Amino acid sequence: MSTRKFAWKNCKKEKYEIELTAQRVETEIxxxxxxxxxxxxxxxxxxxxxxxxxxxxxxxxxxxAVINADAIAFRLEWEDATENRxxxxxxxxxxxxxxxxxxxxxxxxxxxxxxxxxxxGNRGKVVNIWQWRADWQTEIETKEKxxxxxxxxxLDTMIFGGEVNPVEALNPFRDVPVEEMNAEGFGTLxxxxxxxxxxxxxxxxxxxxxxxxxxxxxxSLNKWDVKFERERPxxxxxFAIWDGALQxxxxxxxxxxxxxxxxx
Numbered sequence: 001m002s003t004r005k006f007a008w009k010n011c012k013k014e015k016y017e018i019e020l021t022a023q024r025v026e027t028e029i030x031x032x033x034x035x036x037x038x039x040x041x042x043x044x045x046x047x048x049x050x051x052x053x054x055x056x057x058x059x060x061x062x063x064x065a066v067i068n069a070d071a072i073a074f075r076l077e078w079e080d081a082t083e084n085r086x087x088x089x090x091x092x093x094x095x096x097x098x099x100x101x102x103x104x105x106x107x108x109x110x111x112x113x114x115x116x117x118x119x120x121g122n123r124g125k126v127v128n129i130w131q132w133r134a135d136w137q138t139e140i141e142t143k144e145k146x147x148x149x150x151x152x153x154x155l156d157t158m159i160f161g162g163e164v165n166p167v168e169a170l171n172p173f174r175d176v177p178v179e180e181m182n183a184e185g186f187g188t189l190x191x192x193x194x195x196x197x198x199x200x201x202x203x204x205x206x207x208x209x210x211x212x213x214x215x216x217x218x219x220s221l222n223k224w225d226v227k228f229e230r231e232r233p234x235x236x237x238x239f240a241i242w243d244g245a246l247q248x249x250x251x252x253x254x255x256x257x258x259x260x261x262x263x264x
Contacts (some may be wrong), residue, residue, distance in 0.1 A: 017108075020237065020261045022065035022228075029066055030074045031202040033211035038064055038075050048241060048254040049191035058241045058254050061097075067263060070161035072228050073215040074099065076239070081206035084244025085138040094135040095205075097212055101128045102236035108258055110221045118238045118258045120183045128226045129181045129189070131159035132201045132212050134244070137177035160227060176200050178214060182224045185252075196222040 023041050041064040050057040064075040076097055103126050104114045116125035178201035183189045191197075195219040198221045201210040218228055226235060239256040242248035 004026055010255070015251045016049075016257045017254065018046060018259055019234070020063060020065065020259050022261065022263050023068045024264045025066050025068050027068070029068055029071055030264075031073075031200060031213050031215055033075055033077075033202065033204050033213050039057060039064065041075075042068055044259075048239070048240065048256055050254045052252050054246055057246070058243055061256070063239075065219075065261070067228065068072060069218075071215060071217045072263075073213055076210075076211055076212045076214070078241060079141060079208060080243060081243075082212050082245045083134065083206050083210070085117060085134045087135045087244070090184055091175060091211055093247045094133055095210060095244045095251055096131060096133045096240070096248075097210070097240040098129055098131040098240045100238045102258070103128055103226060104250065105233045106236055107233060108236060108260060113260060117185070118175050119255060120186055120189065122185045124184065126184045128224060129183060129217075130178055130201075130214055131181065132203055133209075134177075134203060134205075135173045135178075136174055137201075137203055138179055139174060142230075156263060157251045158174050179202065180222075180225075192222055192224070197224075228263050230263065232263065234262050239248070 004010050021042065021044075022167070025037065027037060029037070039220075043065045046061055046063065048057070048059055048061060057097055058078050060078070062077040062212055066073050074100075080095060082092060084095045086092045100118070102116050102121070106125070108115050116122055121127035139189070144205075167209065176197070178199045180192045180197050180199045181189055182192065197215055200215045201213060205211075220227060228235070236258045237260075238258050241255075242253045
C-alpha cells in the first residue's frame with residue numbers, strides 16, 4: 001500500500017495546455033521523419049480529447065519543431081495500431097492529422113478572450129489549417145510507382161483504347177498529401193487556391209506509430225497564412241487526429257486545446 005501511495009504522489013498530472021518551442025537550426029530541413037536532425041530536438045507531449053464516445057482513442061500526440069533561415073517543420077508522432085491509408089470505398093476511413101494556427105497576435109486567456117475557438121475558429125477570427133491525409137499520400141506514392149513501371153509505354157493506346165490510363169485516373173492535381181485551408185467557424189472550412197498551397201508533408205507508419213513531418217517555407221503566399229516571425233508573441237496552435245480504424249471523419253476526431261508556440 002505504501003508503495004502505491006508513493007507512486008501516486010509522484011505522478012505528474014497530464015497537461016492540456018503547454019508551451020511549445022521551435023528550435024533554430026543551421027542545417028537543411030527535409031521531409032524524412034527519421035532524419036537524424038530530430039534526434040536532438042526537444043519533444044513535447046500533448047493530451048488529446050475525443051469529440052465522440054469511443055474505446056481506446058488516440059490520447060496524446062508528440063511534437064518536435066525546427067526552424068532555419070528558409071523554412072519551418074513540425075514532426076508529429078502518435079500511436080496507431082493500424083495504418084488506414086484508403087478511403088476509396090464507402091466502408092473505408094483514412095488516418096489523418098491536422099495543425100491549426102490562430103492568425104494575428106492573439107493571446108491565450110487574456111481579458112476579453114480574443115483567441116479564436118480552438119475548433120475551427122469563429123466569426124471574424126480566422127484560423128489557418130494544415131491537414132495531412134494517409135489516403136492522399138498513398139495515391140501519390142502509387143502514381144509514382146505506376147509512372148516508373150510504365151515509363152516509355154503509351155498505355156492509353158496499347159491497353160485502354162485512349163480512354164483510361166491508370167496513372168491519370170488518380171488525382172492529377174495532387175502532388176503533396178497536405179492541404180492548406182482556412183476557417184472562421186463550423187461550416188466555413190475552405191481550401192486555399194491551388195496556387196497558394198505551399199505546405200509539404202510526408203508520413204510513415206512503423207511499429208504501430210505514425211510519424212508525420214509538415215514543412216512550409218517562411219515566405220508566405222497568402223494573407224491568410226500563419227506568419228512565423230522572430231520575436232513575435234507566441235503563436236496559438238492546436239491539433240486534430242482522425243483514426244480510420246474508428247471510422248473517424250469530419251468532426252469525429254480527437255483534438256487538443258490551444259498550445260502556445262514560441263518561435264526563436
